[in-house]
Structure formats: structure tokens, C-alpha cells
Amino acid sequence: MDKKDFRSTLIVTATRLFAERGLNGVSIRELSTAAGVSISMISYYFDGKEGLYSSVLAEQFSCFEYMLSIKERTAGPLDKIEEYIRWSIRRNREHPFLLRYYTSELTNPTRYFSVIVQPALETALQILIGIIKEGIDKKLFREELSPEDTALAMAGMVNYYFLSTLATQGFVNHSPERDEELIRHYMDIFTKGL
Amino acid sequence: MDKKDFRSTLIVTATRLFAERGLNGVSIRELSTAAGVSISMISYYFDGKEGLYSSVLAEQFSCFEYMLSIKERTAGPLDKIEEYIRWSIRRNREHPFLLRYYTSELTNPTRYFSVIVQPALETALQILIGIIKEGIDKKLFREELSPEDTALAMAGMVNYYFLSTLATQGFVNHSPERDEELIRHYMDIFTKGL
DNA sequence: GTCTATATTGCGATAGAC
DNA sequence: GTCTATCGCAATATAGAC
Secondary structure, three states: OOOOOHHHHHHHHHHHHHHHHOHHHOOHHHHHHHHOOOOHHHHHHHOOHHHHHHHHHHHHHHHHHHHHHHHHOOOOHHHHHHHHHHHHHHHHHHOOOHHHHHHHHHHOOOOOHHHHHHHHHHHHHHHHHHHHHHHHHOOOOOOOOOHHHHHHHHHHHHHHHHHOHHHHOOOOOOOHHHHHHHHHHHHHHHHHOO | OOOOOHHHHHHHHHHHHHHHHOHHHOOHHHHHHHHOOOOHHHHHHHOOHHHHHHHHHHHHHHHHHHHHHHHOOOOOHHHHHHHHHHHHHHHHHHOOOHHHHHHHHHHOOOOOHHHHHHHHHHHHHHHHHHHHHHHHHOOOOOOOOOHHHHHHHHHHHHHHHHHOHHHHOOOOOOOHHHHHHHHHHHHHHHHHOO
């Protein structure tokens, strides 16, 4: 946002607006006005509304590359799982609009899903599956576990905490101060069960 | 769909189209053509596009009332949790578009969120929280568990399995034949941990 | 690079015939 | 109840001035 160039300003504004009301819920008129820029700048920089959307999408999902660094660590499987949970929570905190693109693309995919979203999600989940397999191989986790189902269960647990916010804020405290407690709780459930 | 009256036909068609492309992604022109009905029927029966959407939403979320019957059961907490998981999976199988409205309303709420969606989700989650509290009171579950966080973890686990389908179908088998195995696996993770 | 003005298309809603 | 025809408006995109 520091950069004063219109290209970045448009991306910042579009990120918020597309997240709040979806690709079809925002007009480039409204968007350019909100960004304090002429409407024609969208075609000039992004070749139209869809091009702007794809740029927003690419930027939002670039943070998934971080999973590669977790994979490369020398830590054991359990530590890596904690790192995964920690990163997932941090990711949702630092990119408050990401989950909207994430769920929107999974349920109403645009033409950019297969190019941007699917690869990012698959990479992260495959690494998580690999970590669980490693734990099973090393006899740290029970061999009856399906690595795939377990990985999806973990990913779902963390993401749903954020996804459900709007429906649960009346009876669940979602403040960031509680994040460490949440991480311990998730690790606790997964290591010991109920 | 058996009923030939236009009102039901419009709801059936709208349920699919709104799910696939969102409220703003579908025009009433296209919708009425797909339903084989005149465009003016939408205003006639539903007082416009938004009214049609709200009718679709109300119908989709009516199935959440089923949770009340789980609450009333005489079974123990663990059996009730299995019933919850079983119902969640069945719900997603029987209402293939529900999760789209569910996530869309949670991330991009319309004016109908607080009237239709929020109450349905809160009721179901509060009942699940109650079941977990009951298990803690009866010393069946560990007392360190946060009922709220645990309930969200369970809900997230099941829903994410369906939510992630589009990104994971290449390496996770999502066929209904595997549902019973999935239920056993989820119960297994939650009762024993990794 | 950035703007205004405009061309063109498609939108939601409805009047009025049947 | 159902249709066609149309109104008025808002959408995206772009031509052309600066």
C-alpha cells in the first residue's frame, strides 16, 4: 500500500472488494472509484476485470509456497505437524481474505482454479500427507491411520475455525491472543484423542 | 422435480445455478430459460431474484433441524458424536449444493445470513458442544478439552472432506462407498489420537 | 499514464395481452 | 398463471484527448 503506483493500489482495493462480495458482486466502476483511479486503468494494467482478479488470486495463494520449507526441516513428524498448524493459523491471520478466495474457488471455481488454486492446495496437502506417512513409517503414529484422511482432517480443523467465525463469534472467542492455546488444543486432540 | 408447477421448477433450477455461480453470477434471464419458464414468473412467485435466492437458502438449510433429534436421543455422548458425523456426511451427500451456500454465506454473507444460515449453524454447533460437555461431565472425555474448540474441530474435519473435493480428487477417493470407512476413521482419530 | 466520454451489451423488473 | 415486449439502468470495455 506504500507504493503510490496505481497498479498496486488497484490490487489492494480489489483484494478486499472481491473477497467481500465476489468477482461478480463488484463492478469495475465501483472498484476504480474506491481505489481513486480511473476505470480505464483496469484494462490498461490488467487487461480487464478478470485479469485483475487473477492477479489478486495469484498474490493470495503465493504464501502456500511456505509449506516447502516445512517439508525440508530436520524436525520430527510431530514437530512438523505443529508447524503446519501454526503456519495455517498464521496464514489466516496475516491474509484475512485468503479463506474467502479459497472456499469460493473450491465451490465456484473460476478458470484460474486449476492454474493457481489447485496446485497450491495440492502441494500443501501432499506435504502434510508425506509428514503423516513419515510418522507411520517411524512407528510414531498408529499404522491403521489413512495418511490422506488424517491430513484432510487436520487441514479442515484449522480452516474451519476461521471459516465459521461469522456464525460462532457469539459463543467462541476467536481473538488472536488465544491462538497459542488453540495450537496446543489441536495438538492435544490429535495426539491423545478425546 | 416431479411436481410440474413452475414454482418448484424454478427452485430446483435456481438451487443448481446459484450454487454453481453464485447469486450475482446468474441472471434471471438465464435462470428462467434453463427452467423453461418465462422470466416474469420469478417476480410473480418470489418477488424478484433475491426472493428466489432466499427461498433456495431456506430450503437448503432446513435439514439442520435434524440435529435436534440427535440431541434428544438416549444414546451416550460417543454414540451421539458418531451420529453427528454420520449425519454430516449424509447431509453433504444428499444435498450436494448445500456446502456452497454454507461457505458462500459464511464468507460473503447476504442479508439472509443472520435469518437463515446463522441460526441453523449455531443450533447444530451448540448441540454438538453440549454433547461434548456431557461426555466431559460423565468423565468419558478428558476434562482439559475445550468443548467449543473440539466441536469446531469435528465440524471442520467432516465439512472439509467435502469442501476440498475439487482440489484433492486426484489423490483422495471421495466415493460414497468409502463413507463408512471414513466415519470409522474419524471416530478413531478422535477417540485414540494419532 | 491517465483521464473523460461513449459505444454496446445485458441486467432486473414490470405493463399489459391472453 | 403465463407470456411477450419494453423500460430504465448499470455493466464492461475502449476511443481519443491530454
